[in-house]
Amino acid sequence: MxxxxxxxxxxxxxxxxxxxxxxxxxxxxxxxxxxxxxxxxxxxxxxxKRTPPKVPYKAIALAVFLFLYPDRTIPVLIIGVLIFLPGFYHLRIAYYASKGYRGYSYDDIPDFDD
Structure with missing residues (x-):
C-alpha cells in the first residue's frame, strides 16, 4: 500500500x-x-532503545550533605535503627513460621488491631 x-x-x-x-x-x-x-x-x-537514566546530581549532593551534617545525622540514624529492629524481628518470625520451624508461630507476631 x-x-x-x-x-x-x-x-x-x-x-x-x-x-x-x-x-x-x-x-x-x-x-x-x-x-x-x-x-x-x-x-x-x-x-x-532505552535512554540512559538521568542522574539526579543535586538530590545526591543534598542527601550526602544532610547525612554528613552532624546536628541531624545521629538522631536520624538512631530513629532508623529503632524502626528497623522491630520490623526485622517480625519478618524473621514470619519467615520461620512460614517455613515451619519449631518454636515459631504467627501467634508470636503482635496483632496491632487490638
Missing amino acids: FSNLTRLLPLSITIMVPSRGGTAGGGINSVKYSRLAESDEGYIDLQF
Whole structure:
C-alpha cells in the first residue's frame, strides 16, 4: 500500500518545531526523522532503545550533605535503627513460621488491631 510512497520519501527529514519555552528569539528545535525499513512489521529498533537514566546530581549532593551534617545525622540514624529492629524481628518470625520451624508461630507476631 505504501511501497510507492516510501520510494518518494527522502532518507531523512528535518522538521522545525517551535519550542514551548516561549522565548522571544523564536526558539526552534530541530527534530530528525529517518526512513523506515520496508519489512518493519510495525516495529522499529529505536522504540526498543532505552535512554540512559538521568542522574539526579543535586538530590545526591543534598542527601550526602544532610547525612554528613552532624546536628541531624545521629538522631536520624538512631530513629532508623529503632524502626528497623522491630520490623526485622517480625519478618524473621514470619519467615520461620512460614517455613515451619519449631518454636515459631504467627501467634508470636503482635496483632496491632487490638
